[in-house]
Amino acid sequence: xxxxxxxEDLPTFDARKFEPPxxxxxxxxxxxxxxxxESKKNGxxxxxxxxxxxxxxxxxxEEFNQHIDIADNDEEDEDIWEDAKEDLxxxxxxxxxxxxxxxxxxxxxxxxxxxxxxxxFTSKPPKYDEAIKSYLKAIDHLPIxxxxxxxxxxxxxxxxxxxxxxxxxxxxxVESGIEEVTDEEAIKIEQEELNKSEExxxxxxxxxxxxEQDIKELTKATWGNLAACYIAIKDDKKAVEACTExxxxxxxxxxxxxxxxxxxxxIGDLNALVSAKDDYTLLQTxxxxxxxxxxxxxxxxxxxxxxxxxxxxxQMDEMLGKLKDLGNSLLGNFGLSTDNFKFEKQExxxxxxxxxx
Numbered sequence: 001x002x003x004x005x006x007x008e009d010l011p012t013f014d015a016r017k018f019e020p021p022x023x024x025x026x027x028x029x030x031x032x033x034x035x036x037x038e039s040k041k042n043g044x045x046x047x048x049x050x051x052x053x054x055x056x057x058x059x060x061x062e063e064f065n066q067h068i069d070i071a072d073n074d075e076e077d078e079d080i081w082e083d084a085k086e087d088l089x090x091x092x093x094x095x096x097x098x099x100x101x102x103x104x105x106x107x108x109x110x111x112x113x114x115x116x117x118x119x120x121f122t123s124k125p126p127k128y129d130e131a132i133k134s135y136l137k138a139i140d141h142l143p144i145x146x147x148x149x150x151x152x153x154x155x156x157x158x159x160x161x162x163x164x165x166x167x168x169x170x171x172x173x174v175e176s177g178i179e180e181v182t183d184e185e186a187i188k189i190e191q192e193e194l195n196k197s198e199e200x201x202x203x204x205x206x207x208x209x210x211x212e213q214d215i216k217e218l219t220k221a222t223w224g225n226l227a228a229c230y231i232a233i234k235d236d237k238k239a240v241e242a243c244t245e246x247x248x249x250x251x252x253x254x255x256x257x258x259x260x261x262x263x264x265x266x267i268g269d270l271n272a273l274v275s276a277k278d279d280y281t282l283l284q285t286x287x288x289x290x291x292x293x294x295x296x297x298x299x300x301x302x303x304x305x306x307x308x309x310x311x312x313x314x315q316m317d318e319m320l321g322k323l324k325d326l327g328n329s330l331l332g333n334f335g336l337s338t339d340n341f342k343f344e345k346q347e348x349x350x351x352x353x354x355x356x357x
Contacts, residue, residue, distance in 0.1 A: 098143060100204065103211045106141050107218065113138035114222050121229060128229045135226040142219045145212045220249040220256070227259045239263040240272075257283050258293060265300060270311040277304045 098106070117134035120127040223246035230239035243260035246253055261279035264272035280297050287294050327338045342354050 100208050100211060103143070103208070103215065106143055107211060107215055110138045110142040110215070110218050110222070113141065114218060114225070117222070117225060121225065126232065128233050132226060132229045135222050135229065138222045139219065139226075142215055142222070145215060216249050220246045220253055223249075224253065224255045224259065227256070227263070231259060231263055234266075236263040236267050240267070240275075252282075252286055254283065254286055257286075258297075261297075261300070265304075268307075268311075270308065270315055273304060273308050273311060277301065277308065280304070 113134050117131045117138065120131035120134060223242050227239045227242035227246070230236070230242060240260050240263045243256045243263070246256040247260070250256070257279045261276040261283070264276035264279070280301050283297055284294070284301070287297075324338050342356055344352050344354065346352050
């Protein structure tokens, strides 16, 4: 008898063993609905997040239904938030525009806190830490002055439109039987109303410009005083930052330039010394010959070039030292070091390299 196996000896395939559980055959489950399976293939279903995102398979109908409820709630919350944003018509902070009265109020608060800081700074003994807090409060209350000319043009247009509306109303023929004004009278009325509108615009514009200029001056002076506090407590890096903020408003602010140069000179690294030299050079052109700080500025300008040169050499030596260490770490694998290579200056100005054991 042959030991060869036939197809009849193979086990039969029983499809019932591979059917999903009965609870998963409901029409709203993804396993039992052809439409849902098709949408899943097309990437349209968000329910698969239960399996793929969390790595958890639902083990019961209750778990699956709970996941569906959570997903639906999340989608509803997103829709509600989008609708709320549209209804609120939110304005971005940098698009907000203060009225003249609001600017006056902020200016008054800023002045109050700056005055408090000045009193603390000049007290006996000086209270630098508390003065710093007062100056920072002042800066927090002072807005950055916007340069949005389109808003000003809109305001002017609104005022002119109101004037034109008044002119139109005054020239209409009324039901009482009074005749409308003549063309000459209408032109005269129109000119008077336009003149009034222009006067209102000019007055409001002038007032705003004055307030904005006061805010700029106050902000600049507050940053400068804050820098003086930092210099007094020897926090030179913060002093440099405060002076830089003041100089953004007025690049020729003498106190800001002098305090930043002083702080940078004390910091003493290469970049700080170069910056100090630049500020002192500019100060020389801004100060009158009678200025009491001019002699110290000239002394600093006399000594700074040598200090900068020394720092450049120090920085170069440090960089070459690091390169030498890197070279030794690589050449050490071959029993060599950078000392085995000697560089000699050639007559033509270049360098030649020779190997030595």
